[in-house]
Amino acid sequence: MTASPHPSPFPDGFLWGAATAAHQVEGNNTNSDAWLLEHLPHTLFTEPSGDAIDHYHRYREDIALLASLGLTSYRFSLEWARIEPEEGHFSPAALAHYRRVLEACREHGLKTVVTYHHFTSPRWLLATGGWEDPGTPERFARYCDAVTAHLGDLIDIACTLNEPNLPPLLATMGIGGEVPEQRADVPVWAAAAECLGIAPQRVAPFQFTATEAGYEVKLAAHRRGTAAIKAHRPDLMAGWTLANSDIQAAPGGEDRAEAVRREVNERFLLASREDDFVGIQTYGRTVFGPDGVAPPPADAQTNQMGEEIHPQGLEATIREAAAIAGVPVIVTENGLATEDDTERLAYLRTALTGVASCLADGIDVRGYHAWSAFDNYEWVFGYRPKFGLIAIDRTTQTRTPKPSAHWLGEVSRTNGASLASDRRAVGART
Numbered sequence: 001m002t003a004s005p006h007p008s009p010f011p012d013g014f015l016w017g018a019a020t021a022a023h024q025v026e027g028n029n030t031n032s033d034a035w036l037l038e039h040l041p042h043t044l045f046t047e048p049s050g051d052a053i054d055h056y057h058r059y060r061e062d063i064a065l066l067a068s069l070g071l072t073s074y075r076f077s078l079e080w081a082r083i084e085p086e087e088g089h090f091s092p093a094a095l096a097h098y099r100r101v102l103e104a105c106r107e108h109g110l111k112t113v114v115t116y117h118h119f120t121s122p123r124w125l126l127a128t129g130g131w132e133d134p135g136t137p138e139r140f141a142r143y144c145d146a147v148t149a150h151l152g153d154l155i156d157i158a159c160t161l162n163e164p165n166l167p168p169l170l171a172t173m174g175i176g177g178e179v180p181e182q183r184a185d186v187p188v189w190a191a192a193a194e195c196l197g198i199a200p201q202r203v204a205p206f207q208f209t210a211t212e213a214g215y216e217v218k219l220a221a222h223r224r225g226t227a228a229i230k231a232h233r234p235d236l237m238a239g240w241t242l243a244n245s246d247i248q249a250a251p252g253g254e255d256r257a258e259a260v261r262r263e264v265n266e267r268f269l270l271a272s273r274e275d276d277f278v279g280i281q282t283y284g285r286t287v288f289g290p291d292g293v294a295p296p297p298a299d300a301q302t303n304q305m306g307e308e309i310h311p312q313g314l315e316a317t318i319r320e321a322a323a324i325a326g327v328p329v330i331v332t333e334n335g336l337a338t339e340d341d342t343e344r345l346a347y348l349r350t351a352l353t354g355v356a357s358c359l360a361d362g363i364d365v366r367g368y369h370a371w372s373a374f375d376n377y378e379w380v381f382g383y384r385p386k387f388g389l390i391a392i393d394r395t396t397q398t399r400t401p402k403p404s405a406h407w408l409g410e411v412s413r414t415n416g417a418s419l420a421s422d423r424r425a426v427g428a429r430t
Contacts, residue, residue, distance in 0.1 A: 008417035009356040015111055015367025016412030017073030018066060018389055019333050021118035021162065022082075024376040025055035032081035033126040033205050034119065034379075036195060042187035044175070044208075046382035053374055053392045059101050065390065065399060066373060067108035070409030074110045075332055075369045076101070077118035077162065078151075080125075084143055087124050095150045102154035111156045113332065113369065115241065116144055116225060118162040119207045119379075127196040130204035131221075132180070132213045141224035148232040158236050159279055159332065160225040163243040164218040165268045167210035169286070172260055173293055175380070176208030207379070219271055226275070241279030241332045242268050244321065245286040246313035252290035260288060265317075269324040277366065278325045279332035282317040284310035304337040304385045311336075311347045315354025318365060328364040331355065335371035337378070337385035344389075344404045352411065352419055370408060374399070 023029050028051060038048040055062055066074055082094040105112045117140065121130065128135065144160070171177025180201035183189040193200040204214060226238045244265045249257035272278040284307055287294040296308035303309055314334050321329050336347040348370065358365055375388035383394065389405035392398070410418050 008415045008420070009359050010416035011359070012415070014365075014415060015073035015113070015330065015369070016408070016415075017071050017075055017111070017113065017367065017369040018373035018408075019075035019113075019369040019371050020055065020077070020373050020376065021115070022077045022079040023049060023052075023118070023120045024372075024378070025053050025374060026079065027052035027054050027056055029079055029081060029120065031085050031123055032079065032120040033123050033130070034207075036123055036126070037188065037192060037205065040188055040191040040195065042191060044188055044380050046380060046384070049377045051394075052377050053394065054397050055374075056097075058397065060104050062374070062399065063101070063104045063108055063110065065401070067110055069389075069401060069405050070413040072109070072111060072412055073113055073367060073369065074105055074373070075113035075115065075159075077115035078147060079120065080117060080143055081120060081122040083147065084122055087122075087128075087139070088142075090146050095147070098147075099151055099154065102151060106154060112154060113157045113159065113330070113367075114151075114155045115159040115162050116147060116229075117160065117206070121206060123196075126192070126203065126205060127198055129198070129202045131206045131209045131217050132202070132204035132211060134217065136217050137220035137224045140221040141228040144225040144228040145231070148229045148236075152229070152233045152236065155233070155236060157277070157330070158229050158233075158238040159241050160222045160229070160238065161206075161218060161240045163241060163281060164206075164215075164222070165264050166243040167206075167208055167214065169243060169245060169260070169264045170208070171210040172286075172288075177210040179211060180204075215267075222271075223274075237276040239272060239275035239277040239279060239327070239330075240268075241281055242272075242321075243281050244269075244317040245282060245284065246310070246316040248285050248287045250287050250289040250294045253288040253294065256290065256292070257288040260286075265320060266324055269321055272321075272325040272327060275325075275327055277328040277330050278321050279330050280314075280317050280321050281331075281333035281371070282314045283334065283336070283371075284308055285313045285316075301343070304339070305381060309336060309343070309347060311350040312354060314351045315357055318355065318358045318363060322358070322363045328366050329358075330366045331368040333369060333371035335387045337387050339386055341402045341404050344402070345407055348404060348408060349419070349422065352416070356416065356419065
């Protein structure tokens with residue numbers, strides 16, 4: 001371990017990691033609802049996921065690389081569409097694959113933070129009514145039971161659902177969020193219904209469903225999934241991960257901002273009070289004016305999606321989560337989409353300084369996971385946004401760690417002590 005003259009504010013055992021999601025890195029997830037939606041007429045997706053970064057076959061190389069950088073934790077997801085390709089039929093081969101992934105993490109000393117559902121579902125689930133159908137919570141619990149029975153002994157922390165609160169936030173930006181009666185008039189949902197042989201009003205994918213019925217189904221799935229996990233591993237920390245933007249108001253937008261904060265952040269945090277932890281996933285802030293989301297200030301630096309770069313948002317959402325949920329916090333995603341890795345370094349430095357400030361004030365933060373481990377498939381935005389600590393040449397699939405990867409690895413090796421000296425050096429130069 002590299003010696004540092006500066007004491008660390010981070011507790012022993014703090015998790016230093018990076019995160020991925022199966023559909024975004026594995027490739028050729030052909031049985032999932034996302035693959036279907038990517039290939040429909042009028043799709044919301046810029047391009048299909050295709051081979052992604054072939055993590056399904058290259059996971060050993062990738063896990064070894066993450067460990068060699070000095071990280072201590074890997075957050076990744078399991079793919080329900082591979083594990084249960086048809087309802088009630090579980091694949092021993094898929095379960096064995098994910099067991100090998102978990103074993104590789106253990107061989108390299110990485111703690112495993114495992115997400116059971118990261119946006120994508122089996123195509124058959126969407127055909128049954130997806131994330132508005134009252135039968136989905138029991139189907140999800142059955143899947144959680146099978147997964148934990150086969151893999152639970154190698155899982156260190158379990159995340160049931162990823163970002164169940166993202167759809168209402170996306171709806172404020174005009175992405176998804178249609179009520180069932182409107183879906184027949186939306187070309188992509190009409191096309192999905194035709195492919196699945198169901199009525200358009202029943203098309204309810206996890207990532208784009210913001211109805212009250214969707215909220216109730218997701219909450220029930222989380223509760224039943226947690227119970228299924230705990231039946232096998234009562235000691236296993238379980239929770240869900242939330243897309244909590246730092247919600248702020250511009251003049252005249254106070255009422256709108258408060259309403260969105262209650263719907264998107266607060267009610268999900270209140271539900272987290274029954275869990276062992278809450279995963280917080282913050283990239284910046286969302287500012288509301290009287291007419292909706294306000295554009296970034298004219299002089300603001302922006303990421304590759306045109307959003308304001310605001311790493312201070314993470315500290316705000318950790319404090320909000322601790323105050324409302326009252327359970328330990330794990331940062332399960334945080335990062336910046338940029339081609340300029342010096343911007344990413346500056347972003348991570350500021351975000352982690354905010355985490356350290358929370359810890360200094362006695363807030364129970366257990367870990368930090370950068371999004372993402374690799375440049376990968378970023379859903380509707382395709383492959384253009386570069387969030388990764390590790391660059392990928394998608395022609396050759398060559399992996400190249402960026403300076404930010406080595407920097408975060410050094411922070412991990414010193415358990416955050418190098419962050420203090422790094423901040424002092426940056427201050428001296430400026």
